[in-house]
Amino acid sequence: MRTKKNIIKVGYLLSYDYKFIFNSIKQIYDFSDEIFICYDKDGKTWAGNAFEIPDNIFSKIRELDHQNKIIFYSDTFYVEKLSAIDLDTRQRNMLAQKMGKGGWHIQIDSDEYLVGFEKLAGFLRKQKYLLKSPEKTPVNFFVNFVTLFKQTEEGFFVISPFTESCFLITNVPKYTNARFPQNSFSLKLSVNNIHQSWARTQNEILQKINNWGHSTDFDTVDFYNKWDNLNQQNYTQFKNFHPIYPNDWQELKFIPAKSVEEFIVNFEKKYPQQEIEMPLKLKKRIKLYLKSLF
Known part of the structure; x- marks a missing residue:
């Protein structure tokens, strides 16, 4: 039930990578007040390609919802002649409207696992x-991406260091470029968001790069070939290799794990979430508090 006490609102965009959402929901469910799951009712990606979410996915999500806090929202999110990134932004704004005014808006993709969410909430x-x-x-909080770049039978190649910014939380949910918020006052929190991202099968990677919001911004064929050829013998050669913002991906490290579930557990043990403090000096915190009163 929606009340004024709903402070922590989480919104998901559900698409062709629907299978990842279960690990994500498990991270945030107990500490959220409302969870919105948003998907295209016509089964189209931002590139206009068709996809289908099996009915049993919705059934399994409902089975997780023992506190009755999940709300499904479907609409037409593909519009011909609009770019993929414009459609990404459009859908996020429509989802924000559905989530309603008030509260902290947290938009997460299905393949993101917010570790330590209890402390963040x-x-x-x-x-x-x-x-x-x-x-x-108006204030935004952004966190660190822990981007999984490729999975093998032995473990995961992970982009390092964990400094790539992930815009995640805002109290004024108006987005201008994907989930990049309109208001400019942003603060960085020492929180890690594990991103399954590129740690997928070959077919899933091809699907991702052809439907991604940035799919027209780089040479997807060249990027795929480099990803496909990555192995434990050559991974140290990957330096500053983000296809659009090179410095965001400085290098790769290899972390052993048999599954993403095991990776999440091991990561939380190695990098436990510390108590989170407001990243402002006392004088600025007081000024912000007083501004909220008048």
Whole structure:
């Protein structure tokens, strides 16, 4: 049930990578107030390609929803002649409207696993004064991506260091470029968001790069070939290799794990989420608090 107490709102975009959402929901379910799952009712990607979400996926999601906090939202999100990135942005804004005013809006993709979410939710609840008049105190929080680049039988190649920014949370949910928020006041939190991203099968990678919001911004064939040829003998040669923003992906490290579930567990043990503090000096925190009152 929706009430004014719904402070932690999580929104998902569900598409062809639907199978990953279960690991993601498990990370955030207990500490969220509302969870919205948004998908195209016509079964089209932003590139206009067809996909199908099996009915049993929805059934399995409902089985996880023992507190009755998940809301499904379907609509037409593909519009001919609009670019993939414009459609990405459009869908996120439509989802934000569905999630409603108020609360902290957190938009997560199905293949993202927010580790340590209990502490993140606790931190956000402490900052609820910023929700009283958000137009007066607009603020975004972004976190670190832990991007899984490729999976083998022995483990995962992971992009390092974990400094790539992931815009995630806002109290004014208006987006201008994918989930990049309109308001410019952003703060970085020491929180890690594991991104399954490129750690998929060959067919899934081809599907991803041909339907991604940035699919027209780089040579997808060249990128795929480099990904396909990556192995434990040559991974140290991958330096500054992001196809659009090279410096975002400085290098790769290899972390042993038999599955993504095992990777998440091992990662949380190695990099436990610490208590989160507001990344502002006391004077600025006081100024922000007073601004929220008047």
